[in-house]
Amino acid sequence: MSTGAKRSRRGRSLLGALFVLIALVLLAWLATLLFRGGGDAAATLPGTPSDAQVKQGEYLARAGDCFACHTAPGGKPFAGGLPLASPIGTIYSSNITPDPRTGIGDYSYGEFERALRRGISRDGHTLYPAMPYPSYARVSDQDVQALYAYFMHGVAPVQQADRSADIPWPLSLRWPLAYWRWLFAPGVPPAGAAPPQDPVLARGAYLVEGLGHCGACHTPRALTLQEKALSDHDGKIYLSGGSSDQWVVPSLRGELASGLGSVSEAELVALLKTGRSERGAVFGGMADVIQHSTQYLNDDDLTAIAHYLKSLAPLRQEAAVSYDLATHKALRDGDVAATGAQLYVDNCATCHRTDGQGYGQVYPALAGNPMVNGRDPGSLIRLVLQGGTMPSGPGAPMQFSMPPFDARLSDRQVADLLGFVRSSWGNRGGAVGAEQVRELRGKVTAGKAGMTAYDPRSR
């Protein structure tokens, strides 16, 4: 056989493989055109919605925290444009005001429903899963209708064209996303599915798994980026802690040291309502969630959420943290021999105290704090580097700030300091490596002392 024939045969088979591949891709693409997903894009709602329905929709929009992603910093409410980092490039949230040209003013109810619960845009392509439609799938018809009423009648239209994503071809092709959706996004459950016995628990589950989309940050994600579980029924991995935007997000399950095992239902309600409690305070991404979402929820719904979260069995079996007096006694006696102790006294003790107990609703306790007892100290490191500001809530207008320490402490010092905090007063978080501090310092922006939401300089 001549080498020429060999070459041509190999060429033919390569060509054949390419042809098959193209055919498959074409078929795959055609399939996404053929299977347009569920729901009825043509569905409409009769008549004009009542004021009560619009108001209810506003409440639900708060519960879903639509504002957080669909409003850019300093931008008009719901006009979109917020950049969202994704592994394949930056995408920008869309305008969901009722402007007919640039927003969703022309959407039928059916089109709105398909986008919200099924992740399918008006023109049939699949939404990037930054939109948490896998969670929203379980929102009830009634609530979707109220949301539609609100977005059509309760939101001021803003003319602002959507910005297209900064994603290079071929990653920018949208139709392959349909396969992600088919694989990972659940269908909309049929209406009237039997609720569990406890109505408070059921309400809590509905809010947490549905509009609240808590799992988006609190549930770990697979390599293919879907949440590993969308409900407690899928397993204990649900809400067992995740990561988001360089934050390590804690477990919301019943782990005794690093989860909510040591946090009471009442304390959870206080945290969701005002961002603070007698023992704790929220920071990082959760501060925004409280500012824009949970502070607006009524006490019944907050109690239901807390009740449901407290029902989640721990993924990891942990012993409870019990307070150990030794650290306090040593610091009181001026004994700062422990690594990081002097740094703690100089930088932290003025607010968090040498007994690690802080001050209720002002400076959170570090002793027994679940964040301090987690496996990965990433969020603590980031908090120390960048500082943080509490959100406000009903009856809690004061927003306390923790200063940034990045300009003051070296990587080694941050590591030593947090190692001390994570192993004092009974805490069992353990040591922190300077390498992790160095790495995170390179990824996050420089610390800037926080401002309150009403500070005119923040606008």
Place this chain on the structure above:
Amino acid sequence: MTRMKPVDAVIVGFGWTGAIMGMELTETGLDVLALERGSYQDTSPDWVYPNIADELAYGIRGKLFQSLARETVTVRHAVGEAAVPYRQYGSFLLGTNVGGAGTHWNGQHYRPSPEDLEFRSHIAKRYGEKFMPADMQIQDYGVSYDELEPFLDQFEYVCGTSGRAGNLDGKLMDGGNPFEGVRKRGYPNPPVADTHSARLFADAAKALGHKPFPQPASNASRPYTNPYGVRLGPCNLCGYCERFGCFMYSKASPQTTILPVLMRRKNFSLRTGSHVTRINLDSTGKRATGVTYIDAQGQQVEQPAALVIVAAFQMHNVRLMLLSGIGKPYDPATGTGVIGKNYAYQMMSSIGLFFDKDTAINPFIGAGAGGSQIVDDFNSDHFDHGPHGFIGGGYIIGGQTGGRPIQQLAVPPGTPAWGAAWKRAAKDSYLHTTFVGTHGSVMAYRDRYLDLDPTYKDAFGQPLLRITFDWHDNEYKMTRFVTDRALAIVEQMKPRQHSLTIRKPGDHYDIRQYQTTHTTGGVIMGTSPDTSALNRFQQSWDVHNVFVTGASAFPQNLGYNPTGLIGGLTYWSARAIRDTYLKNPGPMVQT
């Protein structure tokens, strides 16, 4: 000139009284605008730990103070002398920016004694008219302690004042001030823990038969949520209070007590960088039409308003009234006229106590106002002045506000001012040194007043305010009397050595020495338009829609720190505006 959309009420200056008025007036639904010449500032990002504990930047170079290069006052000792500008901070500290001096005070939070508010009547009744020197022109406020009590209380609860009641509903309470007026309820917070030096002082005072009590302090002794729902942090006794913003959120200021609620109100707005130069009047001169200010770009702006609240610092209030031509300027030759009348100050004495090394004072533990002990036996008219031939008095304080390295490091008398010997003395003394001081009243006199300077102008070309002030014999006698009692306590405390700073007859008022920022008078309140600028509701007698808040309303200065009375008077005035004035705008006291 730009003309802005009219508002219901405009507030000039956004410190303590501006914030209180903003809160009270927005509650009625009025559209309220505050104009502040400085910029916005808040605990974070402006006063964060540890950056705020920079004594050079804040204590010495005055980062929170008004720039004297742009605007200051001129000072002279007597009529007929040429006044010169106050070019470096010394005697008193002028605030600027949102929160004003309310951000860099120590937190001493006193009520006046009941007789302070009716001082002239009280003195005349007890000692006779002749007891007062001929040129002393003290007056009554026109509002009584009992009328003011609910408003003094209201301000204490907003601030989270920490203290121990001495007279609870007529019942004298152990450990409180036995000389205070009746209070209807106790302080919202228990006293801040005593420093060691305050305990030494209190023990000595008790041994001499005095009744010491913890100084009432708006440095919260514990986390506290005020009636507006605003939470304050607890004081940690860091000692960086006066001249500094508080990083612990524990010293009461507009930022830590009022702004978190007021700033979010839809009917309230704040414009910073807005320096008011004039209150505008209609053609009759009897009604204000709003104000004119210069904005951050240097443009003149007219802001129409139905109600004008003049809420800047005492000196600025006086100057604005003079520049606007409201009320007749005071004339010391005839004693007539009201604007600028009865400027007063306070007179302090200070005793440094140097102990041996076995007495650990640890002066870095200080809480501004908290942690000190007070003897009030020789203040106001708490004792018979008959044999002593003077009026007024002061409290005696034991303890330290902090132990900052530059301004609060004392060395024993006789130590060289620099070099190795000074260093050695500073090192040896620092941990073992404390203070006892007296904080005394200054009466009002015919020849002590404020007017516009004929020579010096500010950065906008407007004349500066001129202070004509010096001590009178009454005050030399007062300070000698109270300081002698303080020295007796000091002797009982048995320090190794002590130093004394006191103003003696022949000493002139020295603008270089810090005493207090408690300057008063110039737009005083009272019972008659012939003798005061404001009626008992702090309403201008001449222009009924102008109200003037702050210590400019004090007819003479008292022996206490003024902030408690300033806050109480502002709430009192606001109540009158809300209940009476807004329903029927016009003079609330008929002449």
